[in-house]
Amino acid sequence: MFERDAALKILKVMSKLDDIVERNGFCRKRFEQSGERKLNFF
Known part of the structure; x- marks a missing residue:
């Protein structure tokens, strides 16, 4: 049960x-500039 709650x-x-990134796009732009487009949260 604990593991499920943590997940x-x-x-x-x-x-x-994700919502924050969608809203301002700041993180995504920085990832693209630093050549880390492949970096995903999942």
């Missing part, structure tokens, strides 16, 4: 990060 928390955090 759900991680998923929530990751979806929040």
Whole structure:
């Protein structure tokens, strides 16, 4: 049960990060500039 809760928390955090990236695109631009386009959250 604990592992499941932890996984759900991680998923929530990751979806929040995704929303932030979508909103301002800042992280994505930095990744592209530094040549790390392959870097994904998943």
